[in-house]
Amino acid sequence: xxxxxxxxxxxxxxxxxxxxxxxxxxxxxxxxxxxxxxxxxxxxxxxxxxxxxxxxxxxxxxxxxxxxxxxxxxxxxxxxxxxxxxxxxxxxxxxxxxxxxxxxxxxxxxxxxxxxxxxxxxxxxxxxxxxxxxxxxxxxxxxxxxxxxxxxxxxxxxxxxxxxxxxxxxxxxxxxxxxxxxxxxxxxxxxxxxxxxxxxxxxxxxxxxxxxxxxxxxxxxxxxxxxxxxxxxxxxxxxxxxxxxxxxxxxxxxxxxxxxxxxxxxxxxxxxxxxxxxxxxxxxxxxxxxxxxxxxxxxxxxxxxxxxxxxxxxxxxxxxxxxxxxxxxxxxxxxxxxxxxxxxxxxxxxxxxxxxxxxxxxxxxxxxxxxxxxxxxxxxxxxxxxxxxxxxxxxxxxxxxxxxxxxxxxxxxxxxxxxxxxxxxxxxxxxxxxxxxxxxxxxx
Ligand code: HAM
Numbered sequence: 103x104x105x106x107x108x109x110x111x112x113x114x115x116x117x118x119x120x121x122x123x124x125x126x127x128x129x130x131x132x133x134x135x136x137x138x139x140x141x142x143x144x145x146x147x148x149x150x151x152x153x154x155x156x157x158x159x160x161x162x163x164x165x166x167x168x169x170x171x172x173x174x175x176x177x178x179x180x181x182x183x184x185x186x187x188x189x190x191x192x193x194x195x196x197x198x199x200x201x202x203x204x205x206x207x208x209x210x211x212x213x214x215x216x217x218x219x220x221x222x223x224x225x226x227x228x229x230x231x232x233x234x235x236x237x238x239x240x241x242x243x244x245x246x247x248x249x250x251x252x253x254x255x256x257x258x259x260x261x262x263x264x265x266x267x268x269x270x271x272x273x274x275x276x277x278x279x280x281x282x283x284x285x286x287x288x289x290x291x292x293x294x295x296x297x298x299x300x301x302x303x304x305x306x307x308x309x310x311x312x313x314x315x316x317x318x319x320x321x322x323x324x325x326x327x328x329x330x331x332x333x334x335x336x337x338x339x340x341x342x343x344x345x346x347x348x349x350x351x352x353x354x355x356x357x358x359x360x361x362x363x364x365x366x367x368x369x370x371x372x373x374x375x376x377x378x379x380x381x382x383x384x385x386x387x388x389x390x391x392x393x394x395x396x397x398x399x400x401x402x403x404x405x406x407x408x409x410x411x412x413x414x415x416x417x418x419x420x421x422x423x424x425x426x427x428x429x430x431x432x433x434x435x436x437x438x439x440x441x442x443x444x445x446x447x448x449x450x451x452x453x454x455x456x457x458x459x460x461x462x463x464x465x466x467x468x469x470x471x472x473x474x475x476x477x478x479x480x481x482x483x484x485x486x487x488x489x490x491x492x493x494x495x496x497x498x499x500x501x502x503x504x505x506x507x508x509x510x511x512x513x514x515x516x517x518x519x520x521x522x523x524x525x526x527x528x529x530x531x532x533x534x535x536x537x538x539x540x541x542x543x544x545x546x
Contacts, residue, residue, distance in 0.1 A: 123237030156200035168199035170374025193226035197243040215248030240427035256355030271387035275364035285342035304365025336367040400425035429464040450492035454504040
């Protein structure tokens with residue numbers, strides 16, 4: 103007996119569409135991604151970084167412990183869920199915790215220190231989407247674990263500076279120190295005193311932050327809070343001796359490397375683990391370009407206490423940064439940076455008739471193996487459709503294989519700019535093509 107076909111369930115509106123804040127990286131954007139991937143791999147190798155790719159999913163506890171229970175990223179933006187085994191897991195909102203976990207878990211403390219790691223990978227934050235802010239986005243992440251020396255802070259900043267420069271981008275670092283557990287409580291008290299009489303004018307979030315995380319009041323984007331932050335006491339005037347000395351040395355190294363910087367006491371970073379140096383890179387805007395409130399391309403800093411907080415060896419100094427790839431691409435486009443043109447297609451193979459089509463795959467493979475960049479349009483029979491695609495692709499020569507040529511073991515070679523065609527022995531076709539392409543390239 104024939105079974106009745108099951109009724110298809112109705113889909114809700116939008117249910118089969120891209121989720122809010124997510125983005126398809128379409129073929130026409132891939133040149134930018136390719137450029138960035140290559141540049142990052144090149145810089146990583148030049149500066150001695152090795153690639154480590156942690157998994158996308160980690161235990162939620164890892165981020166509570168590192169990124170911070172009360173940070174916006176953990177409190178409001180994590181994609182967390184209970185998995186089928188009952189574990190509380192999260193899509194990583196950043197890469198630093200995973201890199202540190204991997205360093206500890208794989209005993210990298212036994213390797214020559216510092217250990218330099220990098221990756222380029224997606225991270226997830228359930229933030230309010232807008233231009234340059236997504237719920238899945240990619241970070242280029244660099245971490246140095248096992249050194250507390252100020253020269254490493256300067257080198258971290260240098261990598262970003264030279265990478266942006268190499269890409270043709272104008273960007274500058276803004277730098278600050280967020281102190282350490284010795285000096286931070288005293289400074290936070292100073293801030294609380296400063297804000298005490300102004301409390302009622304603060305935004306609701308800052309009112310809550312005042313007790314728990316007073317530093318964050320300094321980077322609130324609300325107009326009234328920004329104005330108040332202008333007059334706040336500065337951390338740089340209140341650092342302990344060790345943090346002050348460290349900071350001065352970082353600046354000395356930057357001066358020596360001729361890397362320009364701006365001191366900005368409002369760079370306090372939104373993640374909990376930072377100590378001492380904190381920095382963010384901002385684009386240098388041309389005339390008429392508007393500065394968005396979320397315009398940092400990259401950010402990072404020192405986190406000397408995180409490794410021990412996660413169970414690693416006490417006193418393991420570390421520092422890192424992350425660049426937002428989508429923001430980098432937006433900037434490349436805004437600053438009209440041209441990317442290298444994709445490789446020119448040399449040859450188009452057109453086929454007429456069934457038997458010619460049967461030979462096309464083999465012939466194309468032979469051409470590709472010989473180093474030609476060859477294309478075809480195998481699912482079309484019309485020669486004019488095939489030739490029209492060949493012109494669209496800007497191909498210099500088209501090979502036309504028909505019934506007659508099949509029998510004669512020849513092929514028609516068409517010069518696409520003049521339209522001239524000649525018959526060539528199939529065995530000699532590669533040689534003839536090379537000769538003509540070399541001549542064309544020589545004339546350029
Ligand atoms: P972060 O400042 O949270 O730092 O993120 C780094 C970069 O990721 C930002 O400067 C921005 O370019 C990009 N980004 C952040 N949120 C979004 C978003 N919603 N959409 C698109 N791009 C975004 C960190 O994540 C630290 N783990 C950096 C670090 C490494 N610190 C030490 N080591």
